[in-house]
Amino acid sequence: MMGVTAWTNLLVGASFLLYIVIAIRSRATSTGEFYIAGQDVPPLANGMATAADWMSAASFISMAGIISFSGYDGSVYLMGWTGGYVLLALLLAPYLRKFGKFTVPDFIGERYYSQTARLVAVICAIFVSFTYVAGQMRGVGVVFSRFLEIDVTNGVIIGMAIVFIYAVLGGMKGITYTQVAQYCVLIFAFMVPAIFISLMVAGTAIPQIGFGSIPDGEELSLLARLDGLHEQLGFTKYTLGSGNTINLLAITFALMAGTAGLPHVIIRFYTVPSVRAARKSAGWALLFIAILYTTAPAVAVFARTNLIDTVEDKSYAEIPNWFHKWENTDLIAWVDKDGDGRVKYRAGNALDPAKPSFLDDRGVSGERLLSNTPTSNANELYVDRDIMVLANPEIAGLPNWVIALVAAGGLAAALSTAAGLLLVVSTSISHDLLRKWLRPDLSDREELLAARISAGVAVCIAGYLGIHPPGFVAEVVAFAFGLAAASFFPAILMGIFIKRMNREGAISGMLVGLIFTASYIIYFRFLHPELDTVENWWWGISPKGIGTVGLCFNFMVAGIVRSFTADPPAEVMKMVEEIRLPEVK
Amino acid sequence: MSEDSDVAQQYWRKNLKIISLLLTIWAVVSLGFGIALAPWLNQYQLPGTEFPLGFWFAQQGSIYVFVILIFVYAWRMNRLDDEFSAGQDGR
Numbered sequence: 001m002m003g004v005t006a007w008t009n010l011l012v013g014a015s016f017l018l019y020i021v022i023a024i025r026s027r028a029t030s031t032g033e034f035y036i037a038g039q040d041v042p043p044l045a046n047g048m049a050t051a052a053d054w055m056s057a058a059s060f061i062s063m064a065g066i067i068s069f070s071g072y073d074g075s076v077y078l079m080g081w082t083g084g085y086v087l088l089a090l091l092l093a094p095y096l097r098k099f100g101k102f103t104v105p106d107f108i109g110e111r112y113y114s115q116t117a118r119l120v121a122v123i124c125a126i127f128v129s130f131t132y133v134a135g136q137m138r139g140v141g142v143v144f145s146r147f148l149e150i151d152v153t154n155g156v157i158i159g160m161a162i163v164f165i166y167a168v169l170g171g172m173k174g175i176t177y178t179q180v181a182q183y184c185v186l187i188f189a190f191m192v193p194a195i196f197i198s199l200m201v202a203g204t205a206i207p208q209i210g211f212g213s214i215p216d217g218e219e220l221s222l223l224a225r226l227d228g229l230h231e232q233l234g235f236t237k238y239t240l241g242s243g244n245t246i247n248l249l250a251i252t253f254a255l256m257a258g259t260a261g262l263p264h265v266i267i268r269f270y271t272v273p274s275v276r277a278a279r280k281s282a283g284w285a286l287l288f289i290a291i292l293y294t295t296a297p298a299v300a301v302f303a304r305t306n307l308i309d310t311v312e313d314k315s316y317a318e319i320p321n322w323f324h325k326w327e328n329t330d331l332i333a334w335v336d337k338d339g340d341g342r343v344k345y346r347a348g349n350a351l352d353p354a355k356p357s358f359l360d361d362r363g364v365s366g367e368r369l370l371s372n373t374p375t376s377n378a379n380e381l382y383v384d385r386d387i388m389v390l391a392n393p394e395i396a397g398l399p400n401w402v403i404a405l406v407a408a409g410g411l412a413a414a415l416s417t418a419a420g421l422l423l424v425v426s427t428s429i430s431h432d433l434l435r436k437w438l439r440p441d442l443s444d445r446e447e448l449l450a451a452r453i454s455a456g457v458a459v460c461i462a463g464y465l466g467i468h469p470p471g472f473v474a475e476v477v478a479f480a481f482g483l484a485a486a487s488f489f490p491a492i493l494m495g496i497f498i499k500r501m502n503r504e505g506a507i508s509g510m511l512v513g514l515i516f517t518a519s520y521i522i523y524f525r526f527l528h529p530e531l532d533t534v535e536n537w538w539w540g541i542s543p544k545g546i547g548t549v550g551l552c553f554n555f556m557v558a559g560i561v562r563s564f565t566a567d568p569p570a571e572v573m574k575m576v577e578e579i580r581l582p583e584v585k
Numbered sequence: 586m587s588e589d590s591d592v593a594q595q596y597w598r599k600n601l602k603i604i605s606l607l608l609t610i611w612a613v614v615s616l617g618f619g620i621a622l623a624p625w626l627n628q629y630q631l632p633g634t635e636f637p638l639g640f641w642f643a644q645q646g647s648i649y650v651f652v653i654l655i656f657v658y659a660w661r662m663n664r665l666d667d668e669f670s671a672g673q674d675g676r
Contacts, residue, residue: 072644078644090604253616290648
């Protein structure tokens with residue numbers, strides 16, 4: 001029988017080989033192919049590519065874990081990150097495709113007839129993409145180190161090399177077709193364990209139904225049983241929220257508008273042949289995303305029930321081996337507060353500070369000792385939320401090849417997103433900064449070379465950030481959505497739907513939205529983290545949801561400034577009329 | 586020329602009508618059923634299961650509706666595009 005490591009090597013190696021073969025077969029030969037894949041990607045393929053582009057290491061590895069630990073409150077991510085596609089499909093994608101240039105700053109720059117607007121858009125795009133990509137590279141390193149015992153640095157370098165090959169050679173064309181393959185790998189890797197576990201615990205192959213239906217011969221569904229366990233152990237009921245409705249609404253809306261405004265997603269809709277194809281393609285994209293996003297809450301419930309059943313009130317020695325394995329990688333910690341040798345899992349942080357720092361010694365039961373102070377509550381267990389997806393197959397006792405599959409899937413998710421983001425960075429530099437601003441006389445061949453070089457440099461910077469992640473990356477990624485919601489989304493939306501919106505209105509709106517949202521976040525997250533509680537928030541809205549308020553300010557300021565300033569030039573208004581009309585065949 | 590822009594305006598108005606209808610549904614299922622009304626809906630269960638209804642909309646139902654909305658929009662607009670180009674024939 002093959003071990004987990006052998007299986008992981010085999011599956012990861014095979015998937016990497018596949019990506020490289022695709023990359024070599026779809027090299028880009030012009031800027032049109034490098035930026036937008038020659039605009040001949042079929043809607044279905046673009047849907048898959050968009051899904052892989054969108055679903056990052058965070059969606060694949062962390063999301064189910066976040067939901068598992070936050071229950072109903074985790075719904076904001078599920079609705080926010082899928083609902084944004086409705087906004088994208090109805091309000092932005094078809095018109096941007098009709099506009100038919102290369103990048104998002106292209107649209108902002110030409111619609112608002114201003115190089116300043118273009119420049120603001122370029123800076124936003126690069127900032128959002130780099131913070132985001134550092135997280136992906138880190139994800140690659142983490143998967144390598146957990147599953148193949150390669151250290152994080154080497155893991156990141158391997159990941160960089162792969163992305164380098166297909167992003168620099170193939171540009172958007174290479175990325176598109178590798179993303180299609182990566183979607184297949186990641187969805188298979190996510191669904192197989194979920195279906196296995198659903199069959200085992202709920203008696204149905206459909207996880208979406210399994211977590212809430214009553215299995216044959218049982219009295220309670222898994223969800224109802226989990227609610228019961230939660231009440232018994234002193235947690236809030238899994239299906240109930242914290243009750244701060246305004247904040248949940250604000251976060252969900254900010255995530256939706258932010259999703260619709262992310263440049264690496266928007267740019268995918270430039271690659272299809274027509275407006276019709278763009279509309280359909282958005283539907284396919286969300287369908288492919290929904291397969292994972294509706295399964296994730298089921299996985300969250302399976303994993304949480306499994307975890308509680310396996311560890312609660314068990315002695316350290318009788319807990320299965322996965323517990324000890326993940327304890328050895330610092331992701332699980334247990335402190336025997338009452339000295340009875342049994343694990344107690346209750347509400348609240350077990351440790352102070354919350355993250356464990358391990359000592360070299362072992363305790364009486366054989367557990368790793370910690371330098372943290374135990375807290376005064378009854379909880380004895382620390383569990384990192386990322387374990388929920390990574391260890392779920394082991395917890396459920398699934399075969400080795402399924403465990404290995406999860407590693408290949410996590411890598412596919414991280415690499416596909418990283419490549420899409422790097423392309424945004426490279427096109428922003430070679431097209432928006434060089435061709436459209438600094439060196440308008442660049443030939444197509446020179447521009448293509450510049451695009452390749454900037455993609456290469458971007459890969460290296462991303463790799464460096466992955467190996468030496470600045471401490472604020474995780475924070476910033478979460479807020480990239482707020483910033484996109486308060487700047488890009490309103491600017492593009494008004495550019496399409498308000499014909500008389502002018503340069504002055506759009507730029508002042510974007511600046512007010514950005515500055516307000518960024519200051520609120522910086523104040524509560526970096527300057528005064530101790531004040532970051534509901535009593536101090538304006539209107540009870542947390543920094544995560546403040547993008548919604550920033551978006552409203554953006555609209556208001558843009559409207560007011562517009563009414564005092566001159567209409568846009570006639571040719572710009574004509575362009576707006578033009579993008580609203582369907583193509584004539 | 587004026588006839589042309591009349592057709593164009595009609596097309597745009599129809600488009601806005603479809604968008605407003607679909608976005609209303611979008612907001613009702615997610616922000617409405619999934620969040621604002623969820624505590625009240627939770628007293629009911631999705632028939633045949635033990636999903637509290639508000640919870641189900643937040644973690645499952647709204648996502649299914651989103652997918653359907655996009656496909657409905659694509660289908661409806663692509664048909665409108667056909668009508669529009671038919672109206673433009675004979676130029």
